[in-house]
Amino acid sequence: MSASNVAAQHVHADPHSVKSSLSILFGASVWGIAWFPYRVLNGWGLGGMSAAALVSCTAALISLIVFRRQLSGLRGSWLFAAIGLAAGVTNAGFVWGSVNGHVMRVLLLFYLTPVWTALFARMFLGERLSAAGLLLVALALFGAGLMLWTPEVGVPLPGNAAEWSGLAGGMGFAVNNVLSRRAGQRFPEMDARLRTVVVYVGCTVVGVPCALLLDGSHVVLARGAGVSVASLVLGLAVVLVVSNAIVQYGLQRLPANRVSLLMLFEIVVAAVSAWWLATETLSWKEAAGGLCIVAAGALSGLVHRAKPASTAAAPGVEAAA
Template sequence: MREEAARRGNGRRTHLAVGALLTGALVWGVLWYPYRVLAGLGISGIAASALTYAVALALALVFWRRALAALRPSWLLAAIGLAGAACNMGYVLATLHGEVMRVLLLFYLAPLWTILLARWWLGEQLGVWGLAVVGLSLGGAATMLWHPAMGLPWPRNGAEWLGLASGFFFACSNVLSRRAQALSIEVKSVAMFVGALVISGALLLTGWGSMQWPHSGASVLWLLGIGVILMLVNRVVQFGLHHTAANRAIVILLSELVFAAISAWFLAGESMGAREWLGGAMIAAASLLSTRLEARVEAAA
């Protein structure tokens, strides 16, 4: 009886974890749109990021105060916070000013950066699967970006460079988190919220943008809503990652590309050509291959 109850409990937890990851993929696949709405209401991406992360931080300090009692500042925690903040802010600004799917496909080069950084910072071996991920990732990016009239296969504008950079910082955050297993989910999330305020504040102070305060009830509601979503989605996704094997989690999170493709077509009228789809398929395959590498690393540990 006890074994049966435990089995049912594990099965229920697994279903909840999968649902949590799908929820996170759905939210991040459409979160670009509320920021475009705020831009239309006169609040720029940098100002909107500062305000929404301020809301998320305030809520976290209230609802997670017990978990945050153990918070101790450290260089590692600061690095995790800044890397995660740079990733999320880069995503927001890139999808605000660029084509959503092209930006996200460049973001999903993250497994390439993860493998290279893990080799450098953690001493993990590259191996055959690692080389395959590197080759497929670079091949997919080149296929998607190359055009006879445009020369070398580089990102073609600032938004695409931001998408590429946000994927790199996502990889940095993941690799650094491996070195900080003792830190709780709440502590890491709050570090990221603080990091977002630091980065957005620095950009505003150096003249990269101007601080626009909400001047309508609609903008206030959008800012509060996004802030609540940012706090909740971080917690939800971390629950899913904690209770799902890494190689299964990345497959589920790749559904973000599907949600983004549908939302970009429906809400912004964006579409991709055959070359972009082929390059995107190669990048997605590289992400799937990276799960095989992750499984090998876990088995060797």
Template sequence: MASKQKVVAVIGLVTAAMVWGLIWYPYRVLDAAGVSGMAATVITYTFALSLGVLLSGSVWREWRVAGWIGILLPLTAGWSNLGYVLGMLDGEVMRVLLLFYLAPLWTVGLSRLLLNEQLNRYGYAVAALSLAGAIVMLWEPHLGWPWPQNQAEWFGLSAGLSFALANVLVRRADHLSVNYKSSSIWLGTALITMLAMLVMGRTHELLSISPDYFWLLGLLGVVLCAASFIVQFGLTHLPANQSIVLFLSELVFAAIAAYFLAGESMGVREIIGAVLIVSASLMSGKMQSGDS
């Protein structure tokens, strides 16, 4: 039974990676039609939350045993989702996504701190390769330090850090159901986005959405709901450091979609950086000290 669950988890994570590799495009379509990324995020995740709670039943009873993870998981996963959407809307798809996929670098320390996963030499190699990939990709001699060069890239980087933390928290919270984890992520994303809109004075954007686009927003909500259930099942039944490897297929789906749908292609530096970052992610599955 355990082996069957792992097979289902692997298939599920690859399927979810395909969804996340393509989902930026409908958000761009909505943004071009006047539905901002924040407004679309609030509505789609509210749809996902409503459908998910309807399917999950009395999932909120678990709040009493959720502890500090019940607060931190929605916050980290919420920013991961919002930062991802905002970064993909305004930045180059693959550059933002590669910065997001520095997640194994952050997972090195987080898994040690929160999961007590003892690291071997692979852990140090993962950190070195990830940093090298980022430096190669971001290095512009005339701009100084190899930092993200615009707001979209900072969104991608910070969303990847939040994703790594959420990934580790999901693995640690084995006392919580998949339904509860998924619901808390939808709620966190909707609340954080709504709070950001309130602070920025942009709540009026929710009232100006044409009814013609609610079918697409609703469809995205259904897809997000299904993908979240799949992801939480996969993360619950696979080690945190191995789960990130399966998510790498998102890069393939996104690269193909970016080329055909957005006319974007990677330069030599981006390709070299991608190879280093992907190598780090592939190596991250061997970071536990029990591996040779």
């Protein structure tokens, strides 16, 4: 990366990192509770992947209509096709895994993303994991393990198709974060809302074949559930479009590894929502683990404070945690 590109990156850096971090935390909160409406739709007979495909298709149509004026600014690039496909894998893995498996175990495997993010950020962005960042990743993963591990569930390794689905979704999420960051560096003037369109078109492209493969002709709606299904699909699609547009703001401005840490807040929200909506008890281990994850996300803000120009990272390598 040339010195001029590095200078341009610093010019376009977000001076309000708190706002960017809050946008990521908001998205994490939405996804931390999104498992519940998908399970409701599955209970009404729609099927997990069919629900994901239908919501994604609706969200894609909404985003195309709402952001139609920004579409002219979308430039042809392999980056955006890759971002869409990665988002599709993320969505399919998350939804199918959380609907058909143990929610918290699937999320644990999904949120091994700091490992994948560190690898992909090094490959695509030249970001290196600092010593402080490595400690924060370890703290976050320790918190996840402390909060989610139980003797009945066992060690956090994939044990069935739903858990492998969660792991694959986490890898797709890491790729999506890293490529979104790169797109923000290459096209800093591009409206971030355009990537919302890209994301849900990608989710539709991946979701429809997966629905046909996994659900097929087994979708049979419960008697009288048609209106309820349509209303919930539309409402969920609107919420996801809005939250994704907000998240894109943070993805464009924060290092990929920091985004990965902040998104771990989803596990805390999922644990609380599972306790509240599914009457699952939140044990002291889960609470302590959640606090470790929140602490890691909060401390990452100190690690990533803007450095003076004289101490900036060398060209081509961005110091990030």
